[in-house]
Amino acid sequence: MVRTPFERLIDRLRDYQGALAGITRIGGLLAERRTLPAPARPRRLPASGPLALELDAVAFGYDARDAPGERVLTDVTLSLAPGETLGLVGRTGSGKTTITRLVLRLYDPARGAVRVGGLDLRDVDTASLRERVCAVTQDVRLFGADVRDNLTLFRPSPGDDRLRRALADAGLGEWLAGLPDGLDTELRGLSAGEAQLLAFARAFLADPGLVVLDEASSRLDPATERRVERGMDRLLAGRTGVIVAHRLSSLARVDKIAVMSHGRVVEYGRREELAADPGSRFARLLKLAGVNR
Secondary structure (H helix, E strand, C coil): CCHHHHHHHHHHHHHHHHHHHHHHHHHHHHCCCCCCCCCCCCECCCCCCCCCEEEEEEEECCCCCCCHHHCCEEEEEEEECCCCEEEEEECCCCCHHHHHHHHCCCCCCCEEEEEECCEEHHHECHHHHHHHEEEECCCCCCCCCEHHHHHHCCCCCCCHHHHHHHHHHCCCHHHHHCCCCHHHCECCCCCHHHHHHHHHHHHHHHCCCEEEEECCCCCCCHHHHHHHHHHHHHHHCCCEEEEECCCHHHHCCCCEEEEEECCEEEEEEEHHHHHHCCCCHHHHHHHHHCCCC
């Protein structure tokens, strides 16, 4: 009679400590302040359709005091027409992820310009940028909530029909039909492939004009990888895309390739042309990886 209440009290204390730590982290997050300058006259990106992308002689270093030779990116120039897709390849630390962070305007370049839809991102309204440019990474965050809240990220729902359509577009229509309470089902026990497809459904729901993909199939088994790649193909259809590649097989359908090395673009061009040229770096990478051209 004495022990049981004490055991329950100890359990509640653990919960309290965990909640207190979470509140501390939330407080720290809310205390963060924007470091990027807001545009004096913010402009909105085109409200619909795929967006053009251009990196014009971009240089960047995470430390503003970096000398030109110490920067993460040096003189990077790339361009995509609306609806085209770009595959970024290169060794770890070559600058691929940094390019995607600049495209999302998590940082501003030290020199040069990043333009989306013909507008320098430093002049673009932040809300418009977040609406029209979307990132899907390998690290999918899921919440202890129902399917609806995991799709909308706790924002007002656009309607159940649109949520179901987004799941179907991502390849999760049958999965949703098998859930006991549909969109009201508590989300738990998802496989890595299902979690990745749910991230695609979030992107379908946002309907962006430019999608940045940290290639999502590198840690999946072959069968699940094919399922995710079909979802990726549907997501990129009619949209501009930038794909950071870990497996060269995932770049079979991109329009352009940029090979990165030490923060520079050492090779850039149409995929079919680079793959057909036995002297190109990309062709050698395909051969080493055992991937058909």
